[in-house]
Amino acid sequence: MINLGNPLTIAQQEALGRLMEGITPEQTAWIGGYMAGFAASQQARSLPSAATPALVATAEGVPVEQLPGKPVITVLFGSQTGNAEKLARALHSRLIVNGFPAKVEGMGNYKVAQLKRDRHLLVVVSTYGEGDPPDNALGFHEFLFSKKAPQLEGTHFSVLALGDSSYEHFCQTGRDIDERLAELGASRLLPCVECDVDYEEAAEAWMDNVLALLQQDTSNSDEVQRNPAFSILTPRITPEAPSGLLSYSKKNPYPARLLTNQALTGRGSSKDVRHIELSIADSGIAYEPGDSLGVVASNWPQRVAELIESLGLDSQANVPSATGGEISLEQALLKDYEITTLTRPFLEKYAQLSESAELAHLLKEEHKAKLREYLVGREIIDVVRAYPIPGLAASQFVSLLRKLQPRQYSIASSYKANPDEVHLTVAVVRYESHGLVRQGVASTFLAERVEEDGLVPVFVEDNPNFRLPQNPDTPIIMVGPGTGVAPFRAFMEERETCGARGKNWLFFGDRNFNTDFLYQREWLEHRKNGLLTRLDVAFSRDTDEKVYVQHRLLENSREVYSWLQEGAHFYVCGDAQHMAADVHDALIQVVAKESGQSHESAIETVKALQADQRYQRDIY
DSSP states (O other), rough: OEEETEEEHHHHHHHHHHHHTTHHHHHHHHHHHHHHHHHHOOOHHTTGGOOOEEEOOOOOOOOEEEEETTOEEEEEOSSSSSSSHHHHHHHHHHHHHHTTEEEETTTOOGGGGGGGTTSSEEEEEOTTTTBBBBGGGGHHHHTTSSSSSOTTOOOEEEEEEEEEESSTTHHHHHHHHHHHHHHOEEESSSSEEEEEOOOOHHHHHHHHHHHHHHHHHHHTTTHHHHHHGEEEEOOOTTSSSOOOSSSOOOSSSSSEEEEEEOSSSSSTOOOEEEEEEEEEETTTOOOOOOOEEEOOOOOOOHHHHHHHHHHHOOOOOOEEEETTSSEHHHIIIIIIOSSSOOOHHHHHHHHHHTHHHHHHHHHHHHGGGHHHHHHHOHHHHHHHHSSTTOOOOOOHHHHHHHBBOOOEEESSSOTTTTTEEEEEEEEEEEEEEEEEEEHHHHIIIIISSTTOOOOEEEEEEOOOTTTOOTTTTEEEEEEEEGGGGHHHHHHHHHHHHTTSSSOEEEEEEESSSSHHHHHOOOOOOOHHHSSOOOEEEEEESSSOOOOOHHHHHHHHHHHHHHHHHHOOEEEEEOOIIIIHHHHHHHHHHHHHHHHHOOOOHHHHHHHHHHHTTEEEEEEO
């Protein structure tokens, strides 16, 4: 029922109230600008027919205003975990606020026939694993590099590439798309911008430059001068803008209290896996199954002390903080900078400062295999000890480092079932290599360095590419070996709380049944009460012949294919390099065998499942 004095429904008023709670002045200013642009576009629809701008339909059926002098901008994203999508939607919002008719689409939904008609294309795409495109970009990527790709003379484009410089093929997908669009005749608005894990500033600068170029091209537009709602604005839309009720982010994490730190693996296990429960009561934080939790951890104090000693520096020397101002070297290395992961950019800068011929030789293009071998099991301290730089200043050293990034963990609980808590499944990383003990930054922080009732800075990262089916009656198949089972625990809690009637099938694997069956009691209880329709397990170290989850899939190929025929969604979570690739190949074999298709045809069927978001992966 609508209140005539207030045109919003009660539900809309409540949603607006929740949104505005805790909002910052900067965010309020942006919302005002956005709504002004939106109101102007709504007003344009009501103009007399002679004055009505042409409409361009997006894939989602939302018309985009084709204003005089204003080109339609297509923002296209390929995203595995959601970061590229957030940036693309932020750019789309800025374009709308600045009066540009714009549409935003995922590569998986993009109609490739539209490519030759889209004259202004802004691409935001990530790379994962060893240079692979995101799952939702596979079809577009394949088309772009096929003989079917059209010539694109007259098309203007720019690419924002996301990646991680600790991987050999840094930003490879973005580079490939940038080069291919140019090969097809399109013109670069800006050179490809490559972003490391700390991508915000580079992405913001790219957006600024893109907008400046577009505004320059249309600065004399009559429509801009005539319609004050389309005045040029430059609000900041970054990934830090709130996606939930409050703006908790990696720059402003919520101090969650540690409630539970419980061992999941049994005595004698070769691994140490913990169940972590954190309190988010009264925080306003909400999350969905499939989301991840960012943990803002600090570095291992022992490694910080060893590194400072190896450098021969004063721990209290003032250095630039990653967040502005100055702090002591010790505090900077504890909380601000990455001191473990070795990346090529660090080695290149360090080699130049050290004038090491050995490092320079290792970094040559023809020695990629040797560099790859060198990086395994080494950290920054290994380089510092092997190639000391006499007289290196503390500020010089920290200038070589990248910011310490939060570690992401798949959330292992349902918000509906646990509204005051968030749960994680954490494998504690400890090993020895090259004569040094190594520790995972966040895993040992959670397992060992946060005391009971201690505070853990956290924030939620939503993952729109890993979601339960909208229809609760839809069956699901979940493949989650080891800690990859975490989001599926959340899936089951969610479905149980909501009374979903869809069938649920879990494939779980680990090393040993007696010590590594994570959440065994819960799965067996779900199996007993009927929530979990099927449970198939593979414990690789319990038999002479190693058996993994992909083998269980193949053993049950007829039933797996039958579930898919019924409309089941297929989910995979865990290791990208080995497990996910093996499960992917097994799924293709299942489809080929049970449908009678050729292997090539089965590959296309699996691609179609991905395009329809019936096959989703949360892999790392």
